[in-house]
Amino acid sequence: MIKFEHVSVQYKNADGRYALNDVSMEIKDGEFVFLTGPSGAGKSTIMKLLLREETPKTGTILVDDYDLNSLKTRKIPFYRRNLGIVFQDYKLFEKSTVYENVAFAMRAVGAPSKIIRKRVEGILDILDIKDKYNKFPHQLSGGERQRVAVARAVVNNPSIIIADEATSNLDIKLRNEIMQILTGFNNSGKTVIVITHDLSIVEKFNKRVITLNKGELVSDTKNGGVANE
Numbered sequence: 001m002i003k004f005e006h007v008s009v010q011y012k013n014a015d016g017r018y019a020l021n022d023v024s025m026e027i028k029d030g031e032f033v034f035l036t037g038p039s040g041a042g043k044s045t046i047m048k049l050l051l052r053e054e055t056p057k058t059g060t061i062l063v064d065d066y067d068l069n070s071l072k073t074r075k076i077p078f079y080r081r082n083l084g085i086v087f088q089d090y091k092l093f094e095k096s097t098v099y100e101n102v103a104f105a106m107r108a109v110g111a112p113s114k115i116i117r118k119r120v121e122g123i124l125d126i127l128d129i130k131d132k133y134n135k136f137p138h139q140l141s142g143g144e145r146q147r148v149a150v151a152r153a154v155v156n157n158p159s160i161i162i163a164d165e166a167t168s169n170l171d172i173k174l175r176n177e178i179m180q181i182l183t184g185f186n187n188s189g190k191t192v193i194v195i196t197h198d199l200s201i202v203e204k205f206n207k208r209v210i211t212l213n214k215g216e217l218v219s220d221t222k223n224g225g226v227a228n229e
């Protein structure tokens with residue numbers, strides 16, 4: 001469960017402007033949600049809050065049993081294991097192979113090497129890039145790079161997957177492919193949040209849509225398309 005209660009965010013040096021203004025929402029376990037809105041609406045800020053890279057100026061954020069305001073710094077790495085993030089620019093390590101890029105995420109949480117090997121091979125297989133395990137990112141196509149980013153996000157079996165504009169640079173075929181992969185994870189019970197400003201993809205899938213504009217939650221299809229007060 002993800003719960004935002006009256007969350008406001010003001011970045012330093014933001015001239016008093018709020019990146020998020022009194023946002024409240026609840027996303028239940030196993031939901032698939034599009035988070036949309038124009039550039040600067042506050043979408044990535046929500047991701048940064050969930051990652052606990054930022055903290056709100058006011059308001060409360062609950063994720064499962066964690067209250068992110070009172071989460072101790074030393075517990076942040078443990079908390080983050082619940083999250084799988086696909087970044088817009090993928091953030092792949094250019095000097096590491098596909099295998100190493102994905103295995104890294106498991107080493108970072110101290111998984112034993114035998115388990116890492118099995119799991120990384122399994123996930124590369126599911127995402128249909130197993131034959132590229134020895135290649136470096138610059139030797140891959142855009143769609144393949146993206147699948148490596150997805151593999152890395154999900155390899156530790158997180159309960160929440162967040163894709164921030166992960167489909168934005170892709171052509172329609174690849175976009176549908178990644179959406180299918182994310183839908184598949186959702187079908188296996190994971191919470192999936194897809195952040196995008198691309199309304200064509202939102203319209204294509206009949207899912208809950210939360211829309212932000214200038215830091216405000218302006219509609220949530222769960223509530224009949226109107227902002228929740």
Ligand SMILES: Nc1ncnc2c1ncn2[C@@H]1O[C@H](COP(=O)(O)OP(=O)(O)OP(=O)(O)O)[C@@H](O)[C@H]1O
Nearest residue numbers: 011012014019038039040041042043044045046197
């Ligand atoms: N580190 C920061 N410092 C100051 N202001 C910031 C910072 N990060 C974001 N902002 C501002 O906060 C607002 C929300 O930004 P955010 O990145 O959440 O938007 P977004 O909806 O993800 O936009 P985009 O679609 O362009 O990715 C914007 O006005 C942005 O300029």
Ligand SMILES: [Mg+2]
Nearest residue numbers: 043044045165
């Ligand atoms: Mg963004």
